[in-house]
Amino acid sequence: MHLPLAQREVIRVNPTLEKLKKQLSDKDIHLSHQRMKILQYLADHPSHPTADQIFTDLKKSIPTLSKTTIYNTLRLFLEAGLIRVLNIDDYETRYDTVLEDHGHFLCSQCGSIYNFSIDLTHSDIKGLEGFDISARDVYFSGRCPHCLARLQDENNVKE
Amino acid sequence: MHLPLAQREVIRVNPTLEKLKKQLSDKDIHLSHQRMKILQYLADHPSHPTADQIFTDLKKSIPTLSKTTIYNTLRLFLEAGLIRVLNIDDYETRYDTVLEDHGHFLCSQCGSIYNFSIDLTHSDIKGLEGFDISARDVYFSGRCPHCLARLQDENNVKE
DNA sequence: GTTATAATTGTAATCATTACAAATGAATAA
């Protein structure tokens, strides 16, 4: 059995590139060629890319590009509040342009990361009385429907 | 103003060392001197220590101890399901003996990590229909009451 | 006690990220 794609509602509330550009100009951050390309890449790829993925892909169109520029720019965007980081992955930091509160699911089989919506305001939380909470990250992991279907198929073939 | 400690109910549901030892013997995992010490350390320190903290502290009583042993043993315990890892920290992995579902709060000021209880079963989650969820991690960050009180005090002195 | 197996150790490698200094580009004033 294979679940139809529509069955998993992946959030793609992607802030437009224009919106991001405006945020930068409001903060008097100059948009160089490299920064522009990185911003565009982030807006076009809501798939939580790593610094290396951004670098490798952009290197094709900007052969002189340096990895340091990627890290510099990502930090710049981060401090300007345009993006957020994901530590769901054990070894590599991922970057996300979707700032609205949402959870992330990591498939331990294929490594894909999915967004999902979760409302924490109504959760029963105890032990944080008197704390000032500024960020909320929710990371789930397990197996995504694709991998579940594939595993199921493989089992059927064997039998 | 200083919040009384009782106001923040930190969970300390620490599984006893005996319980952990039994889990290992059930899985036919031999408890060597080093493993015993590391297990004891984990049971005694629910403060989510890093591999380096465990190593540095245990090195005092076992001078020949190697860091590789720490990593080997932590992986062993991890795969045996005795402990879980925390990626709340950007740069270092932390280890936790408390397996019951709970959240972690990282104070961005002092770096302390606090446990808190959160009930996700009643949260309104959308977008994970058809997913097989095996792990749930909730990481919050911000400022802990200690740091808030300290900052408040510092401001009062200035005025 | 000897042999086989498991655990530990130390060192070297890996790999993401950062530090830093030199080179390049853009903006501004004369």
Next chain:
DNA sequence: TTATTCATTTGTAATGATTACAATTATAAC
């Protein structure tokens, strides 16, 4: 325009957590 200043990019070297691996030591089986 040209010189000067400042911002940005680049490349290389350092950092630091983690892992790979081979040698040594300890434990268990016979």
